[in-house]
Amino acid sequence: MEQNAAVVCAVSGGSFSHPRGPIWTRDTAWLIYLALATVIVHAMAGNRYGFHCDELATLEDARHLAWGYPAYPPLTPFFGRISLICFGASLAGFRFFASLAHAVTVLLAGLMARELGGGREAQLLAAAAALPFCIGGGALMQYVSFDYLAWVLTAYFIVRLLRSGDPRWWLAVGVSIGFGMLSKYTMAFFVVAIAAGVLLTGARRFLRNKWLWIGAAVALLVFLPNLLWQAQHHFVSLDFLRHIHARDVREGRTRAFLPAQLEFTYLPLVVAGLYFYLFSDDAKRFRMVGWMYLVTLLLFLLVQGRHYYLFPAYPMLYAAGAVWGESWLATRPPRQAKTIWRVAWGVLAAGAIATVVFFLPLAPVNSGWWKISIAFQENYASEIGWPELVQEVARIRDSLAPEEQAHLGILAGTYGEAGAINLYGPQYGLPRAISGINSFWQRGYGDPAPQSLIVMGLSREFADQYFAACTLAGHIWNRYGVRNDETIWHPDIFVCGPPKQGWPEFWKGFQYFG
Numbered sequence: 001m002e003q004n005a006a007v008v009c010a011v012s013g014g015s016f017s018h019p020r021g022p023i024w025t026r027d028t029a030w031l032i033y034l035a036l037a038t039v040i041v042h043a044m045a046g047n048r049y050g051f052h053c054d055e056l057a058t059l060e061d062a063r064h065l066a067w068g069y070p071a072y073p074p075l076t077p078f079f080g081r082i083s084l085i086c087f088g089a090s091l092a093g094f095r096f097f098a099s100l101a102h103a104v105t106v107l108l109a110g111l112m113a114r115e116l117g118g119g120r121e122a123q124l125l126a127a128a129a130a131l132p133f134c135i136g137g138g139a140l141m142q143y144v145s146f147d148y149l150a151w152v153l154t155a156y157f158i159v160r161l162l163r164s165g166d167p168r169w170w171l172a173v174g175v176s177i178g179f180g181m182l183s184k185y186t187m188a189f190f191v192v193a194i195a196a197g198v199l200l201t202g203a204r205r206f207l208r209n210k211w212l213w214i215g216a217a218v219a220l221l222v223f224l225p226n227l228l229w230q231a232q233h234h235f236v237s238l239d240f241l242r243h244i245h246a247r248d249v250r251e252g253r254t255r256a257f258l259p260a261q262l263e264f265t266y267l268p269l270v271v272a273g274l275y276f277y278l279f280s281d282d283a284k285r286f287r288m289v290g291w292m293y294l295v296t297l298l299l300f301l302l303v304q305g306r307h308y309y310l311f312p313a314y315p316m317l318y319a320a321g322a323v324w325g326e327s328w329l330a331t332r333p334p335r336q337a338k339t340i341w342r343v344a345w346g347v348l349a350a351g352a353i354a355t356v357v358f359f360l361p362l363a364p365v366n367s368g369w370w371k372i373s374i375a376f377q378e379n380y381a382s383e384i385g386w387p388e389l390v391q392e393v394a395r396i397r398d399s400l401a402p403e404e405q406a407h408l409g410i411l412a413g414t415y416g417e418a419g420a421i422n423l424y425g426p427q428y429g430l431p432r433a434i435s436g437i438n439s440f441w442q443r444g445y446g447d448p449a450p451q452s453l454i455v456m457g458l459s460r461e462f463a464d465q466y467f468a469a470c471t472l473a474g475h476i477w478n479r480y481g482v483r484n485d486e487t488i489w490h491p492d493i494f495v496c497g498p499p500k501q502g503w504p505e506f507w508k509g510f511q512y513f514g
Contacts, residue, residue, distance in 0.1 A: 027120045031110035034127050035103040038134050041356065042099035045139070046092035048361035049383035053485075055141050056386070056419025059084075059094065061439055063422075068229035069439045070240045070513065075182040076143040083141075089423060095138075098145035102138035105152040105315060106130045112319035115159045116276075116286065121341070122319075122326040128348040129266050129318040133311055135352065136359035140379065143184045144308070150180030151190055151312030155289065158194070159316070162285050167206055170215030178222020185241070186309050191219075193295035197288035233442075240438070243513040249304055257300065260307030265314050266351070269325070273317030276324040289316055365480045385478030385486060386420035389456075393421065394428035396454055396473045396493060404495075409434055409450025413457020413490060414514065436510035449503040455494040457486075466506060468497030 023029060051059065061069050062080030069077065079097040087093020110127035118126070137144055154176040161169035173194075180187030198204060198212075206212045230237060248254050276283050277290030293313050300309050325344070329337040356362070358376045363369035365384065374380050397405060410425075410433045412418035418440050421433035434445045435457075455463050456476065463470040474493040476486045499506035 027114065027123055028111070030120070031107050031123060031127050034110075034124070034131075035106040038103045038106060038131065038138065039096075039099050041135065041360070042095065042138050043092055045360040045362055046095045046099070047090075049365070049380060050386050051091060051094070051383060051419075051423070052140050052142075052379055053382045053414065053416025053419070055094065056423060057415035057438065058141060058143075059089070060415070060419045060422055064439070064443065066229065066439075067225040068233065068237070070233075070236045070442075071438045072143045072184065072237075073182045073226050074229075075146050075179070076141070079146070080141060095141045098141045099138040101145045101149040102134040105149055106134050108152045108156045109315040109319055112156050112159050112316060113322050115156075115163050116283070116320055116323045118319070118323035118326055122322040125269075125322040125325070125344065125348070126315070126319040128345075128352065129269055129322070130315045131348070131352045132355040132359075133264075133314075135355040136377070137311075139360055147180060147184035147186060148312045150176055150183050150187060152315045154180065154190065154194075155292070155313075155316040158289060158292070159286065159319075162203070162288060165285075167209045167211035170206070170209075170211040171218060172215075174215030174218035175222060177219040181219070181223040182226055185237070186305075189296055189299045189303075189305075189309075190292070190313070192299060193292045194288075196295040197291040200291050201287040202285070203288045240513045245304070248306060253306055254304040257305065257307050257310075261297075261310060264307070264311065266318065266321075266347070269321030270314065270317045271321070272324045273319070273321035276320040277317075280324065283320070286320070289320070293317060365482065381482055381484040382416065384480055384482045384484060385476070386416070387424055388478045389417065389476050389486065390420055390424040390428065390430070392474050392476065392493065393425070393454055393456070394430060396495065397428075397430060399473070400452070400495065404452040407448070407451040409446065409453050411435065411453050411455045411458075412440075413437070413455075414485075415440060417457045417486070436507070436512050437514050441507075441511040445503055445507055449498070451498050453494075453496045453498070455496050456492075457490045458494075459490065460492060460494070463494045463496055466499055466501070467494075468500055470494045470496040 057071070058076055058080050061077040062084055065074070065077060065081055067074050080094065083090075083094045083097055087096065106127045109130040110123040113123045113126040116122075133148070137148060154173055157169055157172040157176055161167070161173065177187060177191055177194075180190070198206060274290055274293065277286050277293075293316070296313050297310060299305075329340060332340070357369075358373050361380060361383070363373045370380070393410060397408060400408070408431055410421055410431055412421060412433045412435045415435065415437050418433040418435040418437070421430060425432070431450075432446075434440065434443070434450075453467065454473070455467065455470070460470075460472075471494060472492055473495045476491045476493065478484075478487065
């Protein structure tokens, strides 16, 4: 009788546990503890190695706040600016808000399971399934983190909407969509999937309700400042996205989209979640969520997206899969159910531990552990060597004649190099770097224009073609001897004169994306 009652409770939208006892032992409290544990783990591990090249670009953009940038919407640099105010240029501090965003998604995964009718086991199972991407994705300060939060938050509000039937939840959905569009433009694909979910299910009834349209207006209002910025800058992000997508397709980064979904997700929970949303008679009101996943999957397949673009859609499946599994196990013999629970928790624990071991910056550089880690997480190599690069540039500057130093510029080919010069250069008295990449190009080449240049990140052929009197002056290196993009692809540093065609004409054609 107790098992049958548990099943009824699960499918009717109730909960296995009751909000009794001290607040710190309730279901939500355990979810919060799990989420906070990830923040603590990230804080303890976040000071290893150095800034990633992408983080250096975000750090520089954080010093120049705007409503948009070629490479991304404004939200990530905004949080970067807050971290600079709160923590200075601390590596762990700079990554804090990214780790916090991922921690919130762990909490939301558990809360979604509760809204779907799950008890404590289902809630904790859903949250634990969300841990690997939280741990790995929250290790760096990137727009991926805030995009992930926006998707999961949107899914949570939609589950609340469908469970309660209260159309006012469309306001919250609109705010979270606007937040997502200010984080990463892939949110637009999720918006299309939400619209399809409405049209393909009983959620069509909301089309006649004013709150859906008010929510849509709120989303547009939140996104509007960035949209206006794009219009003022000739929609430069479209050029950026076209360039990056063409590169990804050309280099084969989009080929393994479907296999990667199997590699980086808990497939049994995903399948169970889809079954719950699409076929369970007791979950008819949640059909829309299943279609949201399927349409998003189809869209990314059609446009040849990167495999991780779909990852924010999985917590809503984990929540449903955990609820379905909990209700199914309640009908099984107790010993069998206990064994299955133990296996499930063992798999999730192993996944979380493996993510900590291989996707957090823990391994000593060049150790065997390190070599295995960079096979999974190639970003680590791009976190090594930035202080040494700046030190080498300072050495080259000191070797120049006083008249060359007086009107010196530093031209960097990559945003990592430019960001490193601007972060570490002041301690050596170096001028700020200039570059043609992404938002650096918009900041120009300075006034007065430099008459001698230290040039890095560009080929010898390019330097000789566009600049006067180039000589090889040094090489990019790092104390660990780690091979990365800087040491492999463009290690040479040159000293050159000004552009042969003059600064205005040269700069006009120097804009590029990466």
